[in-house]
Amino acid sequence: MNVKIGAREVAVSGVMLGLALLLDVAPIDFPTVWGMKIDLVAVPIVVVYFLLGLGGGIFALGLLFLGLSVVSSASWLGAMMKVTATFAVILGLEFARRTVGIDFSNPRKIIAFGLVAYIVGVAIRVPLMVLLNYYVALPIWLGLPREQVVSTVEKWTHVPFWVAIGLPNAVQSIIDVFLSLAVVVPVLRRIPYLGPNLERVKGKG
Numbered sequence: 001m002n003v004k005i006g007a008r009e010v011a012v013s014g015v016m017l018g019l020a021l022l023l024d025v026a027p028i029d030f031p032t033v034w035g036m037k038i039d040l041v042a043v044p045i046v047v048v049y050f051l052l053g054l055g056g057g058i059f060a061l062g063l064l065f066l067g068l069s070v071v072s073s074a075s076w077l078g079a080m081m082k083v084t085a086t087f088a089v090i091l092g093l094e095f096a097r098r099t100v101g102i103d104f105s106n107p108r109k110i111i112a113f114g115l116v117a118y119i120v121g122v123a124i125r126v127p128l129m130v131l132l133n134y135y136v137a138l139p140i141w142l143g144l145p146r147e148q149v150v151s152t153v154e155k156w157t158h159v160p161f162w163v164a165i166g167l168p169n170a171v172q173s174i175i176d177v178f179l180s181l182a183v184v185v186p187v188l189r190r191i192p193y194l195g196p197n198l199e200r201v202k203g204k205g
Contacts, residue, residue: 009052013060016044021067032164033156038172041068042086046180049090050188057090074141081137085125085169089176092121104188110181118177125173126166133165 020041029039045064049057061083068079096102096117103109138149150161157164 009056009059012051013048013056013063016048016060017063017067019044020064021071024068024072032168036081036165036168036172038168038175040175040179041082042089042172042176043180043183045086046089046093046176047184049093050180050184054090054094058087061087061090077137077140081129081132084132085129085172086176088125088128089117089121089173091124092117092119092173093177095120104185110185114177114181118173121177122170122173125169126162129169130162130165134161 020043023040023044029037031037041064045057045060048060052060064086065076065079065083068074068082069076072078072082074081096113100112100116101109102113134149135146138144138153139146142149142152144152153161153164159167
């Protein structure tokens with residue numbers, strides 16, 4: 001993993017961070033009853049991954065945590081949850097890159113890449129978010145003892161706790177993966193040197 005951060009990485013991450021923070025304060029979201037928002041905030045950060053690679057994506061996640069901690073109504077707690085969830089998405093993307101590969105000129109490769117990235121990312125994200133919400137986020141956010149978190153959320157949502165947490169995260173991952181692809185694919189097809197040559201790693205077939 002290339003973790004070297006130069007002027008290009010700082011510039012791209014800074015621009016995308018500004019866009020992510022703007023999307024956080026803009027009324028473009030769907031709030032859940034227990035605090036999570038389905039929104040577009042992570043999309044610019046995932047775009048950074050496509051432009052700069054894994055190291056650049058992680059650097060942008062660090063900036064996102066700092067920025068959301070300042071501007072978000074959910075403060076550092078919401079910033080931590082958003083960054084952790086988005087990190088799971090990026091891990092799914094990186095897994096897909098290293099296995100099936102991505103070729104921005106091949107629609108079937110793009111679809112296969114997106115599906116693998118989504119499935120792996122959700123497989124990481126959902127259990128992680130269920131655990132973090134149960135042990136950390138919701139006891140703090142709701143001001144409840146941990147023993148009451150599950151029953152409270154299930155009373156509000158009328159579905160099992162893991163569904164209440166997992167389903168919105170699965171929906172959010174669809175936005176994070178496929179909307180980001182929809183943004184970067186046309187750009188990198190026309191200006192391939194903007195990206196870190198992610199398409200060089202290809203799977204079989």
